[in-house]
Structures are given as structure tokens and as C-alpha cells.
Amino acid sequence: MILVLGGTAEARELAVLLQDAGHEFTSSLAGRVARPRLPVGEVRIGGFGGAEGLCDHLAAHGVRAVVDATHPFAAGISANAAAACSETGVPLLRLERPGWSTAPGADRWHWVSGHDEAASTAAELGDRPFLTIGRQSLGRFTGPLAGHEALVRVVDPPDRAIPARWRLLLDRGPYSADGERGLFTGHAADVLVTKDSGGSFTWPKMAVAAELGLPVVVVSRPGAAPGVEVVVDAVAAAEWVSALS
Numbered sequence: 001m002i003l004v005l006g007g008t009a010e011a012r013e014l015a016v017l018l019q020d021a022g023h024e025f026t027s028s029l030a031g032r033v034a035r036p037r038l039p040v041g042e043v044r045i046g047g048f049g050g051a052e053g054l055c056d057h058l059a060a061h062g063v064r065a066v067v068d069a070t071h072p073f074a075a076g077i078s079a080n081a082a083a084a085c086s087e088t089g090v091p092l093l094r095l096e097r098p099g100w101s102t103a104p105g106a107d108r109w110h111w112v113s114g115h116d117e118a119a120s121t122a123a124e125l126g127d128r129p130f131l132t133i134g135r136q137s138l139g140r141f142t143g144p145l146a147g148h149e150a151l152v153r154v155v156d157p158p159d160r161a162i163p164a165r166w167r168l169l170l171d172r173g174p175y176s177a178d179g180e181r182g183l184f185t186g187h188a189a190d191v192l193v194t195k196d197s198g199g200s201f202t203w204p205k206m207a208v209a210a211e212l213g214l215p216v217v218v219v220s221r222p223g224a225a226p227g228v229e230v231v232v233d234a235v236a237a238a239e240w241v242s243a244l245s
Contacts, residue, residue, distance in 0.1 A: 002241055003028060003063045005077060006039060009201065010095050010234050011069035015039035017238035026061070030070075030077065032136070033155055047077075054084035065244055067237050068228075069095040073134075073195055075222040082225035091244065094230040095237040099198040099221055100206065109216040115140035118193055118217050123148065125215045126191030130184065132205060133195055133219065138162060141193075151187040173201040180208040195219040 002018060002025035004011055011027060018025045019040050029036055031045040048054040057063070068081045078094070085092035100106055110125070112118045115133065119141040122129045128149045131141060135154040146163040153169045162168060167187070183189070184205075192209040194202075196218050209216050224230050231237050 003066045005068045005070050012039040013234035051080040051083035065091045067093050072221050094224045094228045097198040099196045105210045109218045119144040122193045129191045130189040131193045175204050177204040180204045191215050193217045196221050
């Protein structure tokens with residue numbers, strides 16, 4: 001049994017490859033998105049109860065390897081996976097799409113280490129920010145940007161009230177350059193705030209921000225746990241699984 005910690009496009013691609021290769025596997029989703037895109041094969045939804053609970057799950061289900069294909073900013077589950085696999089001796093691979101640190105124009109972005117710094121930096125750079133940082137982090141921005149005319153794009157409604165001057169947009173990628181351009185200009189956005197999510201689904205906003213000459217604030221990735229092997233595409237992850245046989 002292979003356990004795929006998923007919720008990303010890369011995890012869904014891996015599930016197809018594992019199914020085609022005849023591997024027995026289960027994809028696990030955290031359940032934080034109301035209508036997630038489901039992968040092929042068996043799926044479980046919900047947390048494990050921390051590293052200890054994941055240890056129990058690995059033993060109870062005879063898991064022989066784990067592929068952590070969660071979002072680059074899902075630091076909690078990634079840390080739990082590293083701890084549980086270290087404790088149980090189960091092999092662990094991190095599947096993480098490449099970030100944008102080497103993308104065109106990345107050297108001109110305002111790279112920050114966390115959401116608090118992103119909020120304060122955005123408050124200094126503009127009055128009408130476009131926030132694409134996920135609903136779970138919105139609380140870090142409500143103080144510094146409460147008086148700003150912010151456009152906030154999230155997949156699901158936030159679980160807390162947002163400032164009255166903010167405009168909420170519920171939408172899910174992939175996005176087009178034309179659509180992003182319309183959002184930027186329609187809102188008169190003067191700064192983009194995002195995370196180093198990587199991939200192509202949300203890249204158009206970065207391209208449009210560059211086209212319009214707007215400052216971009218980017219939250220850096222937390223990085224993989226020390227000693228965990230990392231691959232950047234589903235094919236490499238599927239080959240790693242097959243090599244275990």
C-alpha cells in the first residue's frame with residue numbers, strides 16, 4: 001500500500017500513473033476545500049491526528065511508502081509525515097512542483113519570510129492590493145490592511161469576517177492572462193500579494209503584474225524537512241515507487 005498525501009495537481013497526476021502501473025495506493029486529502037478535485041483510486045478525507053496518528057495509520061494499513069504531494073505551503077502535514085516516517089522507518093518522498101524563484105522578474109519581487117511580513121510590506125507599497133494568499137492566512141492581513149481597498153481571491157469563503165472595505169472573490173484556477181488583466185485593471189490594483197506556489201495554474205497573475213509594472217510581494221516557501229528526498233514531477237515520483245518493489 002502506497003499513501004499519497006495529496007490535494008494538488010501533481011498528486012492527481014501521480015494517482016493516474018500509480019493506477020496505470022497497478023500499484024495499490026490511497027490518496028489522502030486534508031478536507032480543507034469544500035469541493036476538492038478528487039484523484040482516481042481510493043480516497044480518504046480528513047486529518048490523521050498529528051504525527052502520532054499518522055504513525056498509527058501507517059501501521060494499521062500496512063503502508064510501505066509515503067509520497068508527500070501536498071501544497072508547498074502545507075508545512076504542518078509535511079512535518080508530520082517526516083516525523084512519522086522517521087519513527088516507523090517507512091520510506092518518504094516529497095513531490096513538490098518547482099517554485100518561481102528563478103522565473104523572469106523574480107529578482108525584482110519583494111520576497112518575504114512569512115505572512116506578517118507580507119502584510120506590512122504590502123501596506124507600504126500600495127493602497128489597493130490584490131491578495132491571493134489563501135483563506136487560512138487572511139487573518140494575518142486584516143490588521144495592516146484593514147483600511148485598504150483589497151481584492152481578495154480565495155477558493156472557499158473565509159471562516160472569519162473580513163474588513164468592510166475588502167472585496168471578496170470566490171474563484172478557482174487555472175486562470176487566463178486576459179481574466180487576470182481584467183481583475184487587475186477593474187480593481188485598479190497597485191500591488192500583488194501571493195505565495196511562491198509555483199506551477200502554471202496561477203502564473204498568469206505574475207505575468208500580468210509584470211506587464212502592468214506593479215510591485216509583487218511573494219511569501220517564500222518553508223522548504224522540505226531535512227533529509228527528505230524531493231522530486232519535482234509525478235513521473236519521477238512514480239518511478240521512485242516502482243523502484244521500491
